[in-house]
Amino acid sequence: MKVTVLGKWGAYPEADGATAGYLYEQDGFHLLVDCGSGVLAQLQKYINVNDLDAVVLSHTHQDHMADIGPLHYASLIQHSLGHRDTVLPVYTAPVDVEKISSIADTPWMDVIEYNPQSELNVGPFTMLFSETEHPVPCQAIRLSAGGTNVGYTADTSWLDKWPTFFKGVDLLIAECSFYDGQDSKVAGHLTSTECGQLARECEAGELILTHLPHFGEHDTLLEEAKAQFDGRVLLAQTGQVWEK
Ligand SMILES: [Zn+2]
Ligand SMILES: [Zn+2]
Incomplete structure (x- = not known):
């Protein structure tokens, strides 16, 4: 499985960057x-937009879904040019279907409801969901393909179920919105220390810190997470590739 980080920022993208977006590839399928x-814009550095096969959303905060509108336009334009003949499916939780449909449910994009209680199979990928603690409904995702498992916290504060839900993942992509000692819970996010603790407790292979804050020195986040977890820890970077 190949994972490419398309955006590392929480809230809004700084110059030339992006907020949450992760491209997963397996057997020629692009999710x-x-x-x-x-x-x-970042996606098109790595694949042709017409090669995108499906989209899955964790929740409808803008830093996780703002480009659904532009992606819908891309699909419309590419259909009209005759470059794309398949409808792009966008999978979203039941609570978000109406909001996403108002933007994207057209002949060029198909909004499909997933059941967070069930396994979702999309191409070669299998996904399991778990509701996070966040100001709006949000799903963490455990994604598997070809014998490789990747955990994605989406946006959440610490919950005691996380080490079990993410048990044994090869890679944990954890949102790291705050530094050690800050009150992350009130905003529904994780600190660097909690990310490291989670990676240790779930026995992750490697940890990528993402959804990074617009303050402080990100290297400090890295040091604080490393103090909790002996495995490899990386700060998310646009274009970073992880493969197993
Ligand atoms: Zn977010
Ligand atoms: Zn959020």
Whole structure:
């Protein structure tokens, strides 16, 4: 499985960057998980937009879905040019279907409801969901393909179920919105220390810190997570590739 980080920022993208978006590839299938601000432009550095096979959304905060509108226009234009003949499916939780449909449910994009209680199979990928603690409904995702497992926290504060839900993942992509000692819970996010603790407790192979804050020194986040977890820890970067 190949994972390409398209955006590392929480909230809004800084210059030339993007917020949440992760491209997963397996057996020639291209799955985008989250489609935040700036993600569509970044995606096209790595694949032709017509090669995108499906999108899955964790929740409808703008830093995770702002580019669904532009992606819809891309699909419309590419259909009208005769470059795309398949409808792009966008999978979203039941609670978000109406909101996403108002933007994207057209002849060029198909909004499909997933059941967070069930396994979702999309191409070669299998996904399991778990509701996070966040100001709006949000789903963490455990994604598997070809014997490789990747955990994505989406946006959440610490919950005791996380080490079990993400048990044994080869890679944990954890949102790291705050530094050690800050009150992350009130905003529904994780600190660097909690990310490291989670990676240790779920026995992750590697940890990528993402959804990074617009303050402080990100290297400090890295040091704080490393103090909790002996495995490899990386700060998310646009274009970073992880493969197993
Ligand atoms: Zn977010
Ligand atoms: Zn959010």
